[in-house]
Structure formats: C-alpha cells, structure tokens
Amino acid sequence: MPKAIPDIVIGRLPIYLRALQHMGMEGRQVTSSQELGERLGISAAQIRKDLSQFGEFGKQGTGYNIEYLSKQLQEILKVDRVWDVAIVGAGDIGKALANYSGFNQRGFRIAMIFDSDPAIVGTQVGGFTIKDSRLIKEELANSHVQVAMIAVPAGQAQAVGTQLVEAGIRAILNYAPVNLTVPPEVHVQHIDPSIHLQRMTYYLA
Amino acid sequence: MPKAIPDIVIGRLPIYLRALQHMGMEGRQVTSSQELGERLGISAAQIRKDLSQFGEFGKQGTGYNIEYLSKQLQEILKVDRVWDVAIVGAGDIGKALANYSGFNQRGFRIAMIFDSDPAIVGTQVGGFTIKDSRLIKEELANSHVQVAMIAVPAGQAQAVGTQLVEAGIRAILNYAPVNLTVPPEVHVQHIDPSIHLQRMTYYLA
Numbered sequence: 129m130p131k132a133i134p135d136i137v138i139g140r141l142p143i144y145l146r147a148l149q150h151m152g153m154e155g156r157q158v159t160s161s162q163e164l165g166e167r168l169g170i171s172a173a174q175i176r177k178d179l180s181q182f183g184e185f186g187k188q189g190t191g192y193n194i195e196y197l198s199k200q201l202q203e204i205l206k207v208d209r210v211w212d213v214a215i216v217g218a219g220d221i222g223k224a225l226a227n228y229s230g231f232n233q234r235g236f237r238i239a240m241i242f243d244s245d246p247a248i249v250g251t252q253v254g255g256f257t258i259k260d261s262r263l264i265k266e267e268l269a270n271s272h273v274q275v276a277m278i279a280v281p282a283g284q285a286q287a288v289g290t291q292l293v294e295a296g297i298r299a300i301l302n303y304a305p306v307n308l309t310v311p312p313e314v315h316v317q318h319i320d321p322s323i324h325l326q327r328m329t330y331y332l333a
Numbered sequence: 334m335p336k337a338i339p340d341i342v343i344g345r346l347p348i349y350l351r352a353l354q355h356m357g358m359e360g361r362q363v364t365s366s367q368e369l370g371e372r373l374g375i376s377a378a379q380i381r382k383d384l385s386q387f388g389e390f391g392k393q394g395t396g397y398n399i400e401y402l403s404k405q406l407q408e409i410l411k412v413d414r415v416w417d418v419a420i421v422g423a424g425d426i427g428k429a430l431a432n433y434s435g436f437n438q439r440g441f442r443i444a445m446i447f448d449s450d451p452a453i454v455g456t457q458v459g460g461f462t463i464k465d466s467r468l469i470k471e472e473l474a475n476s477h478v479q480v481a482m483i484a485v486p487a488g489q490a491q492a493v494g495t496q497l498v499e500a501g502i503r504a505i506l507n508y509a510p511v512n513l514t515v516p517p518e519v520h521v522q523h524i525d526p527s528i529h530l531q532r533m534t535y536y537l538a
Contacts (some may be wrong), residue, residue, distance in 0.1 A: 142531035147512060150487075168512055206534040213530070220432055223498055224425035230487075230510055234527035235534065275530060282355075283454065284433075299533035302528055305435055307352060308466055314535055317529040321430065321506055322439035324522040325418070325480060326347035327438065328504035329411045331520055332479055 137178045143168060144175065145201040152194050160191040180233055207235025212272065214290050214297070217279035218243040218258050219302050226254030239273055244284070259275070261288070268295035275299045282306040289316075342383050343410075348373060349380065350354040354438070359401050400459040412440025419502070421493050422447040422484035423463045426508050429480055431459030444478055449489070466493070472498035480504045486506065494521075498510040 147167050151159055161172035161179075168175075179185050179197075182204055187194040202208040207259050213236050215222050226241050238322045243249060244261040251258055259267060276297045280288050287305030292300060302308050352372050356364055366377035366384075371530075373380075381442050387409055391397040407413040411457060417439050420427050431446050449466040456463055464472060481502045485493050490509030498519050507513050511527045512518060 138535050139532050142528040143512070143534070145531070146510065146525070146528065150511060167514065169514075175465065200532075202422050204535065205531045206537060207531055211530070211534060211537075220425075220429035222401070224429050227425055228526075231527060236527060236530055275533070279525070299530070299534075301529050305351065306355060307348070309372065309374075315533040317532060319524055319526070319529060320351070321433075321482070321524070322436060323347040323351065324439060325416070325441055325526060326350070326410045326412055326439065327344050327522060328380055328480070328520040329416060330346070330409065331344050332411060332416075332503055 133181050137181060138165060140174075140178055141169070141201055141205055141267075143170075144253070145198060145205065145207075146234075148192075148194050148198045148201070152198060157192055158191045159194055163187075164192075176252070191309065205235070210237050211235055211236065211275050212237055212239035212270075214239055214264075214268065214273050214276040214292075215241040215279060216243075216261060216264065216276060216292070217303075218245075218248055218253055218275045219279060221282075222277075222279035226256055230253075235277070235278050240267060242267075244280075264288075265293050265295045268292075268297065273297065275301075278308075279303045279304065335422060338367065338386050342386060345375070345379075345383055346406055346410055347500065349383070350403060350410065350412075351400050351439075353397075353403045353406070357403060361399055363396045364399055366391075367511050368382060369397075371478075390403075400477075407440070408438070414440065415442050416440055417442055417444035419444055419469075419476075419478050419481040419497075420446040421448075421466060421469065421481060422508075423450075423453055423458055423499070424484060424486075427484035428458050430484060430508075431453075431461055441480070444476065447472075449485075469493075470500045473497075478502065480506075480509065482506045483513075484508045499534050 134277055147164055162173040164175050165172040185197050194323055215225055226238055239257045240259055242259045242261045242264055249258050249260045276292045278288055282304045285306050289308040289310060293310055299315045302316055302318050308316050310316055341485055352369055355522055366380040370377040371378050390402050409534040420430050423446055433444055444462045445464055445465045447464045447469055454463050454465045481497050483493055487509050498515055506521045507523050508529050513521050515521055
C-alpha cells in the first residue's frame, strides 16, 4: 500500500515534519492543518488529504498532537533511526556538509568523506580524516552505508555516482550541477542553486 | 498567457536547459525529446508537451537544434541576461556560494555578501568584502539586486528574509532549514539537504 502513494505527497512529508519539529522546539503541543498550512503556504485541505493517506492523526476540531504526529512522520519517512551518510568531494560544499550540525536531529550522521586530491587525502575536515576516493568501494563494502552525497565537479559526478551504486548506495543527494543516470532502484535528488534561481527569474519583471 | 503555465512545467525548464547546455559543451548540435528524456528520466512525451506550451521548437523527425532551443529557454526563463545576487550569511555555505564559479554561465553573478558577525565583517571571501548585515537595506537600495540567497542559521532566517523583502528583493533561495513566510509577490525556493534525504529514505529498505 505505501507503494501507491504519489511521490509528490512523500515529498511534502519532510516539510510537514520540519515545521512540526520547529513548533515542538517552541514548546507547542497542538497544531491544526490550518496553522501548518499558513506556515508553509500549502492549503489546509491538501495537508489533511496528504496525512489521511497514512492514517488518522488528528480528531476533527481538536487538531494534531505535535509530538505524536512528528513521531508518526519520522516512522513513515524511516528517520526514526539514524542513517550513515558518505560524502564524496571535500571541496567547499563537501566541507560545509561535513561540518553541518543539522543532520543529527533529522535522521542522518556523516560517516565518512572521500576526495581524489592527494593533497588533501589524509587531512581532517569536520572531525573526519578525508579518505582516498579510490577506496570508495572497499570502504563502503565494510559498512552499512546506503546513503551518499556527491559534491565533486560536474565532470566527475557520473563516474562517482556509478562507483557508489556499485558499492551498494541506494540514495544519492547530488550537488554536482549535472544530471546523474542511475539504475531505477537507486534514488537521486539534485541540488543545484542555478536551477532553483532559474525557477524564480521566470516570474520576475 | 505565460501566467497560465503551471509551476511544475516552469520547474522542469531549467533542467532541460542544463542538459542542453551540457550537450552543447560536448559539441553536439541536434537532440530529440527521446534522448533528452533518457538523460533526465522524464518521458519524451512530457518534454514535448512542456516545450509545446511555449511554441514550436523542433520539427517532427528532425529533432531540436540544441543552440536554438537553449537560447529560447534562456529567454523564457529570463536568464538571457545576468542577475545580480546578494548573499546573506558568510558561514560555510555562504562562503561556498561566494566562491562558486558555476553561476556565471547560468545567468547569475554574486554582487555582495553580508554577515552579522563583527569578527568577519570587512574580511574577504570569494573576492568580496563582507558587509555588515545591518546595512542590507541601504546597500540594496543603491543597487538593482532583486535576487538573494539566505545562508544564516535557522533562527535568523525569517528576520533576514523580512529585511530582504523590505529592501526590494523579489526572489529568495533559502539555505536555512526553516520555512520562510513572505508576501505572495515574493518567490522563495528552499534548499535543505535533510529534506531531500528524507524524501529518499522513505523508499529504502
């Protein structure tokens, strides 16, 4: 049954979860689809419809218990556990990701970071010793890492992606500004600031 | 008429443009909706349908001229010009953005960078002198900047966003892991690696 839920609905759940966790940190206990909708610029009806695909999380008129709904969404998204993540590329973006403290509360933990530049292999970043990219397969084979982030130049990204897939990675967040081709069982999300900016300039005068 | 085109279609155009520009750099001259579709994991029919909303860009059987279609998409997305961009936040992400050389070919140019930390205001990053965040309004009033990127901690993002909007910014790329509330005429895109990762863990075993 989870298979039948559209990607676009799954894509909104992390946004709901993030808003609920912020409300929780503000000390709030109860919210409503109206309030969530106003915070997120999504209609209350859409939020109710999305959540109803997974069960009954609130009572008509009393709203949602923030802690309970957060836990349910974490379970649905499988971030009620911690996923180890490998980073490939220790340039500016890779370093920023290795240093970023925001992953821990969201279900992720950086486990290792690779680079192909002999000048920085062996040096430290974010508490990790940068490993040689030639060891990706071997290092990942000895781990349970299924999730990776690619932060290498565009020209190297497809080769790195292919290596990661061969090493058992099943989810890739790609910061290189190029589309990755992977087998259908592997999930890829792309982050490219130019793409996001171009989506907005269309609307500017 | 452009108003009637769904956001989701607009959102795919930059992806088509990026793929076409890569093909152009590979020295290619002609492509097809089939080939583009295979590269991007989007159906050829979808690509033809999306493009047909803007005119007739290819002839049945002869495919698309890559340079011509790229130029048309640049015009539609308004990146046939260069947009000045302000960055707020000179931490790891802000610095990576200030140093990133990939914006220039895509229609953007970093114009200035701000931070609120007196210890780094006045220092250099990516060829820019970091300006004091208290001067955002004043500096932007003397410029034609309409596009900004926010790379400050979550707790400061809404205040920065509000300041930017008051200073005339109309498009914001927000790297802070929090939803921004802005007036309806302002466009916001969010980049949050945890959100992107959570969209994929749902599908993992």
